[in-house]
Amino acid sequence: MIFVGNPGTGKTMIARRMASVLKELGVLKKGHLVEVDRSALVSAGHTAQKTKDKLKEALGGILFIDEAYSLTRDVAGLEAIDTLVKSMEDYRENLVVVVAGYQNEMDLFLASNPGLKSRFPNYFPFRDYNEHELFQIFDQFLDEFDYKVTEECKTNIIYSLIEEGIRSNKGNGRFVRNLFEEGQRNQAIRLEKQELITEEDLTMFTSEDFLPLLDEKELIRI
Incomplete structure (x- = not known):
């Protein structure tokens, strides 16, 4: 899923509640949320392993990647995206991945890897509160x-x-x-x-x- 909107519009809160709902529906086994950003996935020489570790930690629940577009900035970030794409296929029976950020930047994120767009078919815009x-x-x-x-x-x-x-x-x-x-x-x-x-x-x-x-x-x- 893709959550698009400004900070403070409830993206993390909804992801957490969605994890609980999907567990109740039997889609996920645990229904927990693992929230990460670039720093939790990217490390010189260890990006692939760090990303895999977070994916495994999220099994049975939701991996929520905030400001996911920041992964497109350099080679290390793109390595995290490559690992993410492959692992989403491997764990598709028991893992939901939600990426979040501003709309224009998230468009760049989807364009950074040819396998991303098809793996994120669900798009949810979060408008500002009045x-x-x-x-x-x-x-x-x-x-x-x-x-x-x-x-x-x-x-x-x-x-x-x-x-x-x-x-x-x-x-x-x-x-x-x-x-x-x-x-x-x-x-x-x-x-x-x-x-x-x-x-x-x-x-x-x-x-x-x-x-x-x-x-x-x-x-x-x-």
């Missing part, structure tokens, strides 16, 4: 970690940060996760200066926790 979906993701983090946020913070600060993230092409799921974690760190710093801390304080975000993340233009607008 503003509403990013808000939903932030709400999911709140629910997952039992946090709440003041209405003022959510409608003004979080809204502005997500808009800013979209404008600067950072507006995907990973950006929202980083935003949430930055809020946690800033909340901890704020509470450290507070003499009396209630249970509600520990699970409540305020505007102060996210104001440091806004740029000057957004601060002026608010």
Whole structure:
């Protein structure tokens, strides 16, 4: 399978869930995910063996190769691709390989070896999240970690940060996760200066926790 899209659009998450589903359907025996990038496959004089080792580790599950197009940069990377093509045929009964990256670069990846295109017949585009979906993701983090946020913070600060993230092409799921974690760190710093801390304080975000993340233009607008 080929997963095409920008970073933070859920490619790894979907690959992990797909491994579990394929196990339940009886297509895969283990249903685990082995995530690799160029550095896990390529090594001077040892590329073929490193690639084979990762393929064997992934047997019964999914081998997920992120930024697979980086393998086309040099001879060592092309050796990894050659090994991959042969092994996909040898292990086709109990292995799924997913390659991921940007669309244009993945086109170059497929063109780097005549045997690749026929081995990746399933193509899945991952679009960027829109503003509403990013808000939903932030709400999911709140629910997952039992946090709440003041209405003022959510409608003004979080809204502005997500808009800013979209404008600067950072507006995907990973950006929202980083935003949430930055809020946690800033909340901890704020509470450290507070003499009396209630249970509600520990699970409540305020505007102060996210104001440091806004740029000057957004601060002026608010």
